[in-house]
Every structure is written in C-alpha cells, then in structure tokens.
Amino acid sequence: MRSDVVVIGAGPAGLAAAARLAEAGRGVRVIARGNGFTHWGPGAVDVLGRAGGQVVERPLDAAGDLAAGHPYRLAGVDALRDGLDWFQRVAAGAGLDHEGDPERNRRQVTALGTLRPTCLLPAPAARELAGKVAVCNFTGFRDFSTALCARGLERAGLSTTVGTVDLPAWNHERYFTAVELARALDDDGFRARVADGLARAAAGADVAVVPAVLGLRRGHEPWADLERLVGLPLVEAAVAPPSIPGLRLFAAWRARLEALGVRWQFGFPANGVERAGDRVTAVRSEGASRTIVTRCDEVVLATGGIAGHGIEAYRDGTLAEVVAGLPVQGFPDRTAFVSPRFLGDHPMGASGVRVDAELRPVDRSGSPVYANVRCVGSLLAGHDPTVEGSREGVALATATRAAALLAPALEGTGGR
Amino acid sequence: MTSLDTQVVVVGGGVTGVAVLRDLALRGVSAILVERSDFGTGTSGRWHGLLHSGARYAVRDQESARECIQENTVLRRIAPHTIEDIGGMFVLLPTDDPAYAPQFVAGCAQSGIAVEELTGAEARRREPLLADRIEAAYAVPDGGIDSWSLLRSMVADAEARDCLALQRHPVVGFERDGDRLTAVRVHDKVAGEDRLIGCQWVVNAAGAWAGQVGELAGVPIHMIAGKGVMVVMASRYVRGVVNACRKPADGDIIVPQHEVAILGTTSVQVPDPDDISVGPAEVDRMVDMCAEMVPSIGSGRVLRAFAGSRPLYKPPSAGGDGDGDTREVSRTFTVLDHATRDGLANMFSIVGGKLTTCRQMAEHLVDQLAPRMGVTTPCTTAAELLPGADHGHHELAGPLARIEADVAYGELVCECELVTRGQVRTAIAAGLTELEDLRRALRLGYGPCQAAFCAWRAAGALCEHASADADAEARLPDPQAALERFLEERWRGQLGAVWGDQARQALLNQSIYRGIFDLEATGEYDEAAAAGRQRQPGPARGDPTQRAGAELVGESEGRPRPRPAEGTA
Numbered sequence: 001m002r003s004d005v006v007v008i009g010a011g012p013a014g015l016a017a018a019a020r021l022a023e024a025g026r027g028v029r030v031i032a033r034g035n036g037f038t039h040w041g042p043g044a045v046d047v048l049g050r051a052g053g054q055v056v057e058r059p060l061d062a063a064g065d066l067a068a069g070h071p072y073r074l075a076g077v078d079a080l081r082d083g084l085d086w087f088q089r090v091a092a093g094a095g096l097d098h099e100g101d102p103e104r105n106r107r108q109v110t111a112l113g114t115l116r117p118t119c120l121l122p123a124p125a126a127r128e129l130a131g132k133v134a135v136c137n138f139t140g141f142r143d144f145s146t147a148l149c150a151r152g153l154e155r156a157g158l159s160t161t162v163g164t165v166d167l168p169a170w171n172h173e174r175y176f177t178a179v180e181l182a183r184a185l186d187d188d189g190f191r192a193r194v195a196d197g198l199a200r201a202a203a204g205a206d207v208a209v210v211p212a213v214l215g216l217r218r219g220h221e222p223w224a225d226l227e228r229l230v231g232l233p234l235v236e237a238a239v240a241p242p243s244i245p246g247l248r249l250f251a252a253w254r255a256r257l258e259a260l261g262v263r264w265q266f267g268f269p270a271n272g273v274e275r276a277g278d279r280v281t282a283v284r285s286e287g288a289s290r291t292i293v294t295r296c297d298e299v300v301l302a303t304g305g306i307a308g309h310g311i312e313a314y315r316d317g318t319l320a321e322v323v324a325g326l327p328v329q330g331f332p333d334r335t336a337f338v339s340p341r342f343l344g345d346h347p348m349g350a351s352g353v354r355v356d357a358e359l360r361p362v363d364r365s366g367s368p369v370y371a372n373v374r375c376v377g378s379l380l381a382g383h384d385p386t387v388e389g390s391r392e393g394v395a396l397a398t399a400t401r402a403a404a405l406l407a408p409a410l411e412g413t414g415g416r
Numbered sequence: 417m418t419s420l421d422t423q424v425v426v427v428g429g430g431v432t433g434v435a436v437l438r439d440l441a442l443r444g445v446s447a448i449l450v451e452r453s454d455f456g457t458g459t460s461g462r463w464h465g466l467l468h469s470g471a472r473y474a475v476r477d478q479e480s481a482r483e484c485i486q487e488n489t490v491l492r493r494i495a496p497h498t499i500e501d502i503g504g505m506f507v508l509l510p511t512d513d514p515a516y517a518p519q520f521v522a523g524c525a526q527s528g529i530a531v532e533e534l535t536g537a538e539a540r541r542r543e544p545l546l547a548d549r550i551e552a553a554y555a556v557p558d559g560g561i562d563s564w565s566l567l568r569s570m571v572a573d574a575e576a577r578d579c580l581a582l583q584r585h586p587v588v589g590f591e592r593d594g595d596r597l598t599a600v601r602v603h604d605k606v607a608g609e610d611r612l613i614g615c616q617w618v619v620n621a622a623g624a625w626a627g628q629v630g631e632l633a634g635v636p637i638h639m640i641a642g643k644g645v646m647v648v649m650a651s652r653y654v655r656g657v658v659n660a661c662r663k664p665a666d667g668d669i670i671v672p673q674h675e676v677a678i679l680g681t682t683s684v685q686v687p688d689p690d691d692i693s694v695g696p697a698e699v700d701r702m703v704d705m706c707a708e709m710v711p712s713i714g715s716g717r718v719l720r721a722f723a724g725s726r727p728l729y730k731p732p733s734a735g736g737d738g739d740g741d742t743r744e745v746s747r748t749f750t751v752l753d754h755a756t757r758d759g760l761a762n763m764f765s766i767v768g769g770k771l772t773t774c775r776q777m778a779e780h781l782v783d784q785l786a787p788r789m790g791v792t793t794p795c796t797t798a799a800e801l802l803p804g805a806d807h808g809h810h811e812l813a814g815p816l817a818r819i820e821a822d823v824a825y826g827e828l829v830c831e832c833e834l835v836t837r838g839q840v841r842t843a844i845a846a847g848l849t850e851l852e853d854l855r856r857a858l859r860l861g862y863g864p865c866q867a868a869f870c871a872w873r874a875a876g877a878l879c880e881h882a883s884a885d886a887d888a889e890a891r892l893p894d895p896q897a898a899l900e901r902f903l904e905e906r907w908r909g910q911l912g913a914v915w916g917d918q919a920r921q922a923l924l925n926q927s928i929y930r931g932i933f934d935l936e937a938t939g940e941y942d943e944a945a946a947a948g949r950q951r952q953p954g955p956a957r958g959d960p961t962q963r964a965g966a967e968l969v970g971e972s973e974g975r976p977r978p979r980p981a982e983g984t985a
Contacts, residue, residue: 040924042931042932110932111872111933112935116934117934140827142829144876145880147880147883148876148880151879151895152895155896162883175827238932240868240928240932241928241932305923306919306923307920307924315696315700315916333696335912341937343903343926343930343935343937348914349926386923386927386931
C-alpha cells in the first residue's frame, strides 16, 4: 500500500490534518486505532479556557503570551486563527454551524450546572442563558439530572425551574443511552410528540436547557426544528461521554474525508515504522491477519498523549511514544506522573513529544529525529489540553501548520 | 452533656466488637457499642476478603488453623449471604521448596481441613490463568467474604435485640471508682459534645487500637501493628482464591472479590496502627510475586493499593519484638481479664485473631464475662442465622440476574458494581448524604472506572432527593463540593498505582470532571486536610484525623503526599 501522506490518529488533530491535506491535493491515508477525542469531549471548540489557573477571556491574545514551547507558540497564532476560520466554514458546510469569535471566549453550560469557558460553540449549545431558565430532562435518561444542573446554575446566579419530558413509546431497552435517544430524536414524528412535552415542562421560562441529545445524524436540524416547535430557545448542556455533538462532528468529518478521496483504515492501530536514514518510509499497522505496511512520503502523527494511546506510561516512570519510538521525557518514578489532588494538574497530562518549529520531533539536543514526521494535537509536549482547555484549538492550529508545511500550495498561513 | 446507661460498653466497631455486641444481645444482656468512625473502617474493612480455611496456618500455627476451619463452617451456615463460595487452591511453583508440600498436607489433615490434591489438568481447568509450570496444586475450602455485609448483618441482629451501636463516637476517657470503671466518656462527633455512658462492664475490642484504649483505662496492653499491603486489580483473574504453597510470605495470595482481585500481602511491624502508607515498591512487589502464580497479573491493570493493620498481640512473656517481620506472631486470639491481670475489676480486652474467627472470639470473651455478670444463658451465635441468611451465598452474577429478571429493578448508576438508581435512592432516603457513605453502603465507585460515571449520577440523585424533601434539603452538602471530596478520597488510594491503562483512566476521569464539567478545586479540601480537622459537619463525614477511614497511599499525617520510590533511583 502507498500514500503521499499517512495520518495516524482520528481525533480532532488527525481529522483536521487529513482534511486540509486532501483539500490541497495530497493523497492521504488515515490509520486509526479507534475513535478519538470527539467522542469523549464536551462538544465545543476549546482554544484556551484557562492560563495560569485563571479563566481566559481573550484566547488569541493569551495564546500568544504562552511559554515558548507551547504548541501555539510553535504553530503560531496565525495558524490558530486560520484553523478556527477553516473549521467554522467546513462545519457550517456540513450543517453544523458553530458560533463564536476566536477573539473572545464564551460559556458552555454543563450537566453539573457550571459554565465552562470555551471558544466556539455548536449552535444548539450557543443560545444565551438569560431570564428564567427551565432545566429539562427526558424520563429515563440517566446521564442528566435536572436538580443537579439547576443547583449549579443557581449557584452561578441564574434563576431556574426544572421539568421532565415523558417520552412517547419507542423501541428501546429498559434503559437507554444518549446515542439511542439522539437517534430517536432524528425522527420527525417522535420529535413532534417530544416537543409537546418539552413545551409543557418549560412553560413560563425564557430559555430551556436540555442534555445534548437532540438528534444524531441530521446535524443541527432536529434541534432547530424542536426549537421552532417548542417556541423557546433551547440550549444543549454538555454531558459525560459519549458526546453527541462530538459524534455529529465526527460523522461530518468522515463524510468529508471520504468525499475528498481519503482512504480510511479504522480499528487497526499503527504500531511501527520503517525508516531509511532520517526518513520514515512506511508505517506498519495491525491488520486482521497480518501486519499492513503503508509506504509514504510524509507522516502526520496525531495519536494523542497518554489518554489517546499515543504514549505509554510505564510503572517505572518512563514514557514511550508507541508508533515511531520518538523521545519523550519521562519521570524519575511513577509517583511523579500525578498530582496528589485528583483535580490538580497531573504532570503526565502535559507530557508529550517535543518538536521544532516545523513540528518535527526532536531529540534531547533539539535536532529533528525524522525529517518527514510531523506531530500534531495532544501528542505534543508543553501543554495539558484538559487543564488549560485547549484541545481543539491546538489540534486545529497544529494540523493547519502541518498541512501548510506538507502542501505548500495550501492557501493559508504558516507555510514555508 | 447527655448520658446513657447500659450493662456493657463494647469499644470498637470492627467485626470483633460487633460480634461481641451480637453475642451479648443474644444472651439478653443490654449493651452499647461505640465506634470512633464508621463500622469496619479499621482493619475489618482493610483486608483482602479471605474466608480462611485455615490452610494458610496449617504448618506453623495449627491452633489458628483449627479455629479457622471451625468458624469457616459456622459462617457458611449463619451468614451465607456475605460469602462467595468460590473455594481455594494452594499451588507449588518450581521455585518453591518441595518439602513444604507434604508438611502442608499433613498440617491440613491434623487441623481438620479437607485438602484434595489436584492433577495439573484439573488445577488448570479450575484456574485457566495459572502459570504454565506448577509442581502441585491442592484444593482447600477457602472462600470470599464481604466484611461490610457481615458487619451490617451483625449490627442489625444486635439492634433488633435492643442493643445499640453508635458510630462516630470515639472513647475519650473512663470514669473510675476504686478498682471499677463506672462509665465510658465518648465524644459524639455529630453533635460535637461528650456523652457519658454509665456501665457495669467494659469490653475493649478495638483491635490494633486496643493498646490506646487500654491506656485510657490505665491498663497496659502491648499490641503490635502488623501492616499488610494489598493491591486491587481491575478484574478477577481467578475463579477461586489462589495461594502460594510455601511458608507465609509477601505476595502469596490472590482473592477474587466482587468485580476485582485483591493481591496480598505484606506483614511488617509499624509503630502506629494508623501508619498505613503504601509505597510504589510495595505495589510492584505484590504484583510481581502474584504474577509468578498467575502471569497475566504482571501486565494487568492495577486500580489502587491500600494497607491495613493486623491487631497482633504479644503477651508480656513472649520476649522482644523481633526483627520486624510479624509473621512469627500467632494469629490466634487472647482474652485479657484485667481483674486478674491489672486489678481492674470490670474490664476485658480481646486481642489478636482474624476476621474469620470473629464470632468465636466473641463467644470466648462473653463466656468469661457472662458468669461474672450472673448471666447463665449459653452462647447461641453459632446456631442463630444472621438477617439475610435466607438469600443463600452471594454470587457474582447475582445482581445481574436480578436486573435481568426484574423489569422494575431499575437503571444502573454504577455499571462497574451494578448499583441501581433504586438502591441509591433507598440509601439516600435512609439518611446518607455523603457520596463516601454511599460507596461503603453500595460499593459505588469501587470498579475499574473509579467513579468516572457513577459519582455525578449519585450526586444527581442526592439533589433530586433533596428537591423533594425539605429536611433532606437542609442536610444536603453542596454537590460540587461533595463531588470534590469524594473524588479526592478515591484518588488517594490510586496515587502509587497510576501507570498504563490506569493512567489513561485517570486522565479520562479528569477530562470528564475537570474538562467537561469544569469542576474546579475549591481549595477547601487542602485546607481541611492540612488543619487535620473535619471537613464537613454533619453525620455523613468521616474524620480526616482518623486515617483508617479511607484507603491511603503516601499518607501519614492526614494529608496525602507523593512518596519516593523505595529502593529505586
């Protein structure tokens, strides 16, 4: 097998890099172990929610002030701006409008009733919370508690009521997941009946908060339709995984990649490379019965950090990058992986592969290990995507930068 | 100050104290048990869950072995619902001394323990993950026992017979008149005031803390705290208990318990029973030793590690404290009559022993106490079934079968431990308002995901209950603060055990609580821990100064901190 570029990983960074490279005319093959962070996240585009423990209001400004090794400093704020702009265009083209301005953070309501700082919000999560807020759930949906969410919103100074929407009869097991409910809400008839109940549950309120389950396969259409039927602004609250907004986005990405002719090898992780001199000549991956070897000119490594299986953390405190054996700074022993506080900053969350200004992995002395490998997304050292709330922004900025480096014809910034 | 009056005060809410309370209750004696924290937060809740057959002691300590097999049989009859009837096996590895095997078989026979030699094929049929090379394997009637379930049943039985068990009532002193104690002074941590319990007799069943209680009463009791480290694996690995067929040593037992396996254990003398810190080197040693018997454990996923303090007693005549390995101290138990021993007329202590023999320990003690009280009713604790005994043995798939069979059984709040919303609601309605209490009552948050999905669901259930009930509303802790407390308590036991998949789990959990839910540390947790004071007033809080209440790693002053690796660079 052969491909101009092999992209390893199908989280936000790998998907964005593959799409941008394919748009620029490069032949791309994506090799992915499984679903990436789209499925696990809050379903928004975080750029920089916190820096130095403080909530950030102006993420682009703050991104430029980060430490020198931070991915934003390497990719450049222009690449970040360009990546966000590109994302908004492409998502809107797929029926997934995202609202927001990279200059200014917004707030996303969560199932805990907190208001998390983020940058771009999918339209169903973007309505303003003002006046009387009705927090509503669907009977039997166990991953959202109206009382818990409302209590959090009250704590944040909002005035709330709670309500429950009985679901019409539908075909499900005794209890059901967000995915099943979201799929059911794709159906016009089902949704119309739900709308009646939701209107009653939210009567007298100015806006209704519901769990993020309003439709799966038809973009934001089911939400928009429900809003019309109920006659109230509806806000989807972020719930625990799986993320329905993330699933919507993933489906749109995948459709776009397929339309662009990107080949897709899913469920079989890359587990090694072949090299000649300072270049990777092929990527090895697991197959059903044998190792698959994909020859390539360039590699984009988007395997994620420890959480994404890109890095393995061993019990002696060492860390290893799993595909190409890239150098990763480990720890004296494993107790140093973590903070004594669960809600603290775990040092392992910020560990990763160090790269040069062209996103090439470097060794201890700062020299590139491979000339044709670019690292993007949470695999990169120098940032903790959860603690600072930067995951999607870093993914888009570094994917944009990598694509510009590998497809010089690409319109945009950060090219050679 | 409020006061109470009773015939006997029992100090200590572990299995021994609770078994004494039940024994007294069954003989018609009025008694009050006082416990400094929750039931079973000391050694009774910090062990591997083995219902001993006695085979472990068959070579070196046959008195203990005989006690174990007798009580093993009794507990299976009176408390089957607390027991998983999974059997056990001793395996002789090529590296073990082959001469130990015939001694082991003979010792079991002399102690009355049924032992059956298994062929290699049969051993592997029973335990498919055993090491490729084993020299011999012996089946013994070991089992698994849930001490919290046993404690709850015994407390319920005693309370149904007009005895009382008070949690969060540490003893702070004794009132004495001549050679008699007249009252026990306890501190009611909920009300924040002292209470005086007038009594004719005192039973000290404080286990590893018996020396401290003795000191308050003015009688010296030399307890040895024998620290045992245990490691929790993310799945069971074995169908029954697997033991190494060798002289008792570190890392020689694997006990499957509910959804996990517990590896045990060490035996090291520590100066203070509250010193239950665990270093990474101890975790590694447990894993490596047990992997010799079941190799897949070596690459398996460790969930957490914890330690408990064995309540070992060394009689004054027994000489020095030895070299720190406490395995030479007998695991049998001793009743101390402080009248003959110390001239204190109305106090007994019970020291040593082990969970399997708790009922027998209580019987021996009360058999000595009762005649002095003029009570002639014989002990009936071995015959009377405990509440819940009609359910038969606990089976792993039992909750799943109930969910499958009963449409109304309800949704799962905790998938790992199969805890339903109905169970959570019932527990909340019964007055539990802290997530930690729900954990102990329901096993919420024990499984492989370590509360990634259940804690916020349970927090939701707490809020819903409070919304419907004004009294509950008043008692409800702030849900975000409650989540923080719970997550930090759970985290403490994981500190030495985070690598591999568990590192991924930790980061995923953080991305849920901190990333999605934007739960920020309040700082209150740190301040409270640093000050060594109670973090949350109200009935639902353990006392952070009493470190036995949680599984700790690297903790010795009520405040966790990372420990350097031992013996490695």
